[in-house]
Amino acid sequence: MSMPVSPEKQSTLSTVDILSQGMVINVGPQHPSTHGVLRLILTLDGEQILHCEPVIGYLHRGLEKMMERRPYRHNVPFTDRLDYLAALSNNLGICQCIERLGGVEVPERAQYIRVLLMELQRIASHLVFLGTFGTDLGATTMFLYAFRERELVLDLLEECTGARLTYNWIRVGGVPDDLPEGFGEKVLGFVKTFRQRLEEYDQLLTRNRIFRSRTQGIGILPKELALAYGTSGPVIRASGMAYDVRKAAPYEVYDRVEFDVPVHEQGDVWARYLVRMEEMRQSIRIIEQVLRDIPDGPVQTKLPKVFKPPAGIAYSRIESPRGELSFMMVSDGSPNPLRVHIRAPSFVNLSVLPSLLEGTKVADLVAILGSIDVVLGEIDR
Amino acid sequence: MNEALQHLLKQLGEAVSEWTQVGANEVRLTVSPEHWREVVQFLHDDALWQMDYPADLTVWDTGTGFGVYLRLWSSVHNHNVIVLTSISREQPRIASLATLYPGLNWHEREMYDMYGVIFEGHPNLKRILLPDDWEGFPFRKDYVAEPSGDPLHGPQPVD
């Protein structure tokens, strides 16, 4: 499954026997199911994968270095382009980190708005997962249904933030503006539709026998391995470890809303899929509580024009749709950070892929890779 | 947490040069680079700590040397530990933790890629994000890129 290679290369590459041991093939970087520009160098024995070496960095742009050259608050829009499926989570991550570094308090209403946006974002992100996972397994219609509902979420987010994908709507010290008029009702209306649509997805995909036979028992990640590799998010929760930053170290107002952390024990592709489906339901629960409890008040703390946090090291961690997203910043007291480090959940989750793939069949590669749900933008940074 | 911290200080007092407790379940330790592996091994193995989750590892350029930052979490006790150390610019070497925590493998490779910090004992220390033939370590503060003039190869011009 190499990428189509250039003519001059082809003549040397071809006629390698498929049956022979240790055949090396390349998946990507342009391949329909690598979810971006990931390249996997597979060593095969027949259909069995002996060894897999992911090659990343095709989107590397040295963002962490670029951030060192800019004032703190100018770096927020760049985080949109990290995990572009969950731009708001990244916004929140870096803002929290800067707030901790500078000791900035966030008004309560802003915290509620943040949680609301975060959960809407989670739904949008998981819908992309659902859609692309469906296409990987051949259910093209699922992709279009998932994107159809995602558009509804995007409409909401667009109305609130003014952008479809790269929102930049969380600022140091709050959010830039209050929710628009009648936003709550619209969200509730969406929630109502979305509940029905989730049923439809179950009917179309989750219960489908073919789908289950493609996912159950495939790509099992044991709990110990998941821990030792530091995986997070749905990947670790599907391996039976109830690790969710929203519960383990609650931020914003996550300690005031009720929700369950879905956990599955099997650790296979199926479990990871189920965890994400369940998370969307939990997000709906959170959204409803937030809309019920949201207090009135200001949404932003005034900050000095030139923001100079004291020297020190701070880190923040939040639960992005893909797992534990953590920003770490070192300040030397100047307007620009000395060092920004982004602990991207996909980066860590992807590093477990080689050990997941060892011994599996090539045909299961797409299912396993799809179930990890990586975003290359944040892996390569 | 307190009990565990006392235990740690008792066992490895000379290795930990500085420690602060932040909040109920977070502690920051500053250790000397020679004891890096030893301290982390202790945190990993000790029954009171059991730091089994490698959360994050990074390096930063302080101008005079490199700071190393390691964050661990314990799924058993819900402890958070941040271990800090600093290494010299001339000899950017430190013990690798990749065999202890396989999850740190890629982090260490990335830090080698960006800062040229050599993690001794790492099983596969080579470039991860940049092209294999890249010259220099671009995250160092003194790195100056010479644009190669070729869009398919080497550093690109900036404006």
Add this chain to the structure above:
Amino acid sequence: MIEVVVQFFRDYPLLWTFVKAVVLASFTLLIPLAVIWVERKVAGFIQSRLGPLHVGPQGTFQTVADALKLLLKEDIVPSGADKRFFYIAPYIAFISTVLSFMVLPFAPGWVALEMNVAVLFVIGVSLFNVVSILMAGWSSNNKYSLLGGLRAVAQLLSYEIPMVLSVLAVVFYTGSLSLTGIVEYQVKHGWLIWQPPIMIAALIYFICALAEINRTPFDLPEAESELVSGFNTEYSGMRFAFFFASEFANNFFITAFAAALFFGGWDGPILPPIVWTFLKVFVMIFVFMWVRWTPPRLRIDQILRFAWQFLVPVSLVNLLFAIVLGVR
């Protein structure tokens, strides 16, 4: 004038067959245009969108534009490819489809080549398709293509067997190997689909047909997410168009074949026979598309296991039933 022409062709029956073959070949080239357009429209509607819309009214000329464009594209032959085989593979696929259309009765008397072993002929000819896929996959000099080709062949051969067995059930009922004979039998005795063993045979045929024309859940040979585009990865332009056309013409044929075998072919009240044939075919094509756009795809080992462990035994047992119940 007309008499002269008729007389001329009566004198040279081979020439007449040739003319019919040419007509059929152009039909085979044109019918995919309609089928692909329907497919894209149906897919669009199922997926909450509109499908081709802006090229011609309701996008009707969309496929025409596609075909024209493909004809005008540069024709790349990958270096290292086996040129001759690379060139002819699509045409073999196309010829196999045309040949199967030759024996298909569209209406009473509307058959290019009356053959008393038409059913066997169709199955034999459809294997040419397999050869062409092997040829394309092998000659492209690309690992994807070869893998896709071998997979496709393994799948097609595996599903050919239960398909033949389920077709044989019909043969035992009607006592004829000729498609016209089978349809005439049904005109006399009612559609075969109402006979219980044939019902099962039709179900098996339906499943095998899905596999034969590479529809989800059996669309592995062209599974985009795994093998970039299967055996035709390296094909571009006109040659790809021929593969594409023969695939969709096959789609048409396999439903028309099913209509003749199970649903009484041209049989139906009021409307002229030819309309009935097309009606049945398009209803079935719609069902195929409906199925195509619903489930995910199976893995190759699951596909093969399903054929050998389930379909073959079931169709064998079913054939026995058909013999017991059907042979008079």
Add this chain to the structure above:
Amino acid sequence: MSALQLAILVLLTAMTVISALMVVSVRNLIHAGFWLLPFFLGIGGFYLILSLEFLFALQLLLYAGAVMVVVLFALMLTRDVMNPRVRQTNRLAIAAIAASASMMGFLLIVIYRQMGALTVVPGQVDAEAITRELGRMLLTDYVLPFELTSALLLSAMLGAIFLARNPKVELEEMEG
């Protein structure tokens, strides 16, 4: 015989003989395998001329379809050991030519001497009836050979599965 018929006959003969020659002489074995297709088709064409539509369809189905595909499959699976640049004939090539030439000469002599017996006019047959009659015969007079053949086929299938079985290679690896 009309000109058209003659042309068809010549073409068919040429196709059969040339493709047979290609099968045994081409260096690239995959090409040889593909040359089997026109060969089988040519033979099928002769069956058609001999008004045996049934046998023609069977030829298509079994030879052009099954046998050829299996051969090609085997060739592609073992293609790393057959380099098209390497001579595919063994030391016996010249001996083989001699052997087949002498065999042909011998047969030609036999045919020549029997020429009188061979000049016969074909009888009339009803093409449609043949298939029906064939089916009847297979289940009455020749039921024993028929059953034996089926038994042979079954045992061949089982044998093939047994032989091809490899603890590591399962059914799903048929595709590679």
Add this chain to the structure above:
Amino acid sequence: MRTRQPATEQYNPLAVFIEGLSTLFYGMLVTWRNFWRPKVTVRYPYQRKPMPPRYRGLFYLKWNEEKQRLNCVGCTLCAQACPTDVISMVKLGKGTNAGVSEFTMDLGRCLFCNLCVEACPFDAIYMGPAYELASERRDAALFRIADLAQGGEEAVRTNIETVQRLMAEEEKARPAAGGHAG
């Protein structure tokens, strides 16, 4: 981590087949229902989705009808707030009535992050609903003041005139006070 085949050993092919078929039909009900649902497609060139008021498209300079000038005073706060140096401008005049004579933005590197708008204390720039930015030319990314100002060429001219008039008036008023701007 060997792949465990989903219970191949003791599975009943018939049961699986029936289950597969029934779940397939079950799923086909969904597609059937959707087949008849109204379609969600927006036929874009012929039909547009209304943009929400907060939508951040191409930004523009606000025209102040009352004062007959652009609100912008050329203070470069927005250029400083921009993380990617999109904006450059040439200030026209001095003091409170200053304006801007040239204002350039490079769309090619704009993040549409709204930071410039938030930084502006004069409500001079705004991100509008314009999103159709495709072009055959690469330099279409470069927007000059006439492309950005509300009212285009005309507005820019009037703006300059107004600012120059104001400057002149100020100049006239100044000598009496004995000072000079600067």
Add this chain to the structure above:
Amino acid sequence: MMLENLPLPFFVLLSTVLFAIGLYGLISRRNAIAVLMSIEIVMNAANLNFVAFWRYLHPESLEGVVFVLVTITVAAAEVAVGMAVVLSIYRLLHTVNVDEVAQMRG
């Protein structure tokens, strides 16, 4: 349809030629699969002969055709087993060259 003017010796000669070709391939080819292909040619030549003789000499009874049917079936079986043998040899010895296989026999 055109048999009236086509004498039987034509078929006999044709099958003789094909037989000889097949024989040549049978002897000269090194690859086991190629040998099997040559055998197919020989068998087809024989089949053609059978059918031709039946058609010209005994069109009233179908023995010749039945024999051909049996031959075709046997050929199919032979190919199936042959390929299985070839593939297992290939797996075992990584060659399909008949000479080498003969030498390696231990």
Add this chain to the structure above:
Amino acid sequence: MGVKERLEQGLVRVPGGTILIAKLADLMAWARKSSMWSLTFGLSCCAIEMMATAASRYDLDRFGMFFRATPRQADVMIVAGWVSVKMAPFIKRLYEQMPEPKYVIAMGGCASAGGPYRDSITIVKGVDQFVPVDVYVYGCPPRPENLILGILKLQERIRAEHLAEKKGLPRPVREPIIIPESGASG
């Protein structure tokens, strides 16, 4: 392209053939612009918007566009996202593998001009440095409507190319790339 040349050579000899050629050329341009299959190839954020454009809400299939996984069957390559030095050779290779006539749409500021990554040493400042770009779709990321507009512009361009060809004019050269002066680097 062989078919076209052969047809033209055959037709000029026919009386009235030139008119036929003109009509034929019209038809060809129409076919080319009505059926642009694009390469499944996304890089970053813009790829998500590209997927959204293909999805139900905006439905690229209306214009006869759908995604082919292999460059051999694609007519237009949409470079959606930033291009790093590590990725650029692959993009160039994919472009080379596409059959003529082929078109490139640079989607988003990054692919068009380097985007916000102006001070990143690993980002190529615009794909037009190594593949000819026909349409630039600015925006970060461009809305699906914006991409559709880019596609419509490309269709116009294909028509224009053909019109120029018909009148005997040289094919319009792809406009010289003017790298905009940096906004305010000072």
